[in-house]
Amino acid sequence: MDGSLEALDVIERQTAVLVRHFEMFYRRTDIHDDLDRAEYLLLRTLSEVGPQDINTLAAALGLDPSTAGRQVSALDRQGLVARAPAANDRRRSIITPTAAGLRRMEAVRTARAESLADLLGGWTEEELHTLGAMFTKYNGAVARKFLAGAAEEPVTAATR
Amino acid sequence: MDGSLEALDVIERQTAVLVRHFEMFYRRTDIHDDLDRAEYLLLRTLSEVGPQDINTLAAALGLDPSTAGRQVSALDRQGLVARAPAANDRRRSIITPTAAGLRRMEAVRTARAESLADLLGGWTEEELHTLGAMFTKYNGAVARKFLAGAAEEPVTAATR
DNA sequence: GTTAATATCGGCATTATACCGATGAATGTC
DNA sequence: GACATTCATCGGTATAATGCCGATATTAAC
Structure with a gap:
């Protein structure tokens, strides 16, 4: 269980940073103007x-x-x-x-x-796939926990 | 390059969902009271x-x-x-x-x-490690692109 | 002495959200 | 048919987090 605790610590920290980074991305590009x-x-x-x-x-x-x-x-x-x-x-x-x-x-x-x-220009195709899969899996966990009607595949977790 | 485009599409979508999910997590728990x-x-x-x-x-x-x-x-x-x-x-x-x-x-x-x-109770230890690693790698990419002084390891991408 | 750097403070504005409640139209129940 | 419930619309109030701007005072550099 030591390894899992360590991984959870990493995830915890990185999610805190992710929030800031999404905010930065959002404010520093004009994509969402x-x-x-x-x-x-x-x-x-x-x-x-x-x-x-x-x-x-x-x-x-x-x-x-x-x-x-x-x-x-x-x-x-x-x-x-x-x-x-x-x-x-x-x-x-x-x-x-x-x-x-x-x-x-x-x-x-x-x-x-x-x-x-x-x-992500320098990433390999495999890394990109892994990132997408991990994001998807995490979102799926969140949706199942927080979204109603999660008995079926939650909308916000769909791969499409 | 087809596989990378597909993966980027997945990532793009999942990041949009991630933002919502972080917001949900934040508002539905009392951790940040x-x-x-x-x-x-x-x-x-x-x-x-x-x-x-x-x-x-x-x-x-x-x-x-x-x-x-x-x-x-x-x-x-x-x-x-x-x-x-x-x-x-x-x-x-x-x-x-x-x-x-x-x-x-x-x-x-x-x-x-x-x-x-x-x-993430149902995840394997390997999956947790992979998630942490992917979050870290993604944050690193963001930090290098957006944070000044990124010639050295940016603070917000550190694994610690 | 003059100019520049640093932080503090706050005005103004934006983004996204939740909780609340009033209202009117449509539906369900008896 | 009468009454209660449902559904959406609308908006008030408030919070969290941020950026840009500028005034001010202190300190440092020239």
């Missing part, structure tokens, strides 16, 4: 799992519904998502990304991938 | 590299000096750091963690490690 991180992830999620009502979306993202609603409103105002009552329950509002929303998201996605390619 | 993330990392850094002046500390953390100063002031008010003029240049203020500060930091560190132990 037109679509902030939260909006990007929301659009990304919608593009992957299809139209959702607010509550389902909020649960998938681990957000408070009022926060999800606020983000959706912001995107709606920008014409990046559309809202329509659900066919089987008009109290529910189904959120759909618009074509413009998907284009915006793709642009950010591309820019992010390019920035990462630059950052 | 007495010491917020930024303060924790600052104290942690000081404990590892020893007393620093504000500008060096800010550079190590990738922060604006006024932000670092703000954090130091907050910690000073809580008696968790001490400030003293440098012996060789009294314009400089050397920041030192107090015993109380180190104790506070250790308490948070322990709580974080325990929380991670719970989260």
Whole structure:
């Protein structure tokens, strides 16, 4: 168990640093000038799992519904998502990304991938795969612990 | 290069999710009630590299000096750091963690490690090592790109 | 003596979030 | 049909963390 404790110490420290580094990345690039991180992830999620009502979306993202609603409103105002009552329950509002929303998201996605390619330019293909797999596995653990409906594969942990 | 592109896509997506997950972790646990993330990392850094002046500390953390100063002031008010003029240049203020500060930091560190132990309870020792190594390597890449004085091993990428 | 460096302090602003509550429309229950 | 519940919208209030800017005082360099 000594080795695991040591590894956990490393992970603990590196996650503290990771948070700072994500913040740095975010503030020092212009990638998220037109679509902030939260909006990007929301659009990304919608593009992957299809139209959702607010509550389902909020649960998938681990957000408070009022926060999800606020983000959706912001995107709606920008014409990046559309809202329509659900066919089987008009109290529910189904959120759909618009074509413009998907284009915006793709642009950010591309820019992010390019920035990462630059950052990790010296890594081997195997290392990149390992990093992706480790991030995915960690996210999966978090999702299972914190996200409702985690009996199935949580949305935010999906590999896609 | 196809495999690398695919891996970068995975990494790109998982980092977007990671940010949300760190936020969730932060808000849904009480670990950072007495010491917020930024303060924790600052104290942690000081404990590892020893007393620093504000500008060096800010550079190590990738922060604006006024932000670092703000954090130091907050910690000073809580008696968790001490400030003293440098012996060789009294314009400089050397920041030192107090015993109380180190104790506070250790308490948070322990709580974080325990929380991670719970989260990653089903992982093998090898997987934990790999995760730690990948986080470390990624942080190293970020530090080299964004942190000044990165000719030497950047502080925030250190394994310790 | 003049100029520059250093830190302190705070104004202003942004990002992302949670909790709370009021409101109105739609649905469910009896 | 009446009443209770659900759902989303909206916004108030607050927090955490940050950057850019500038004023100020002290100290160091020239």
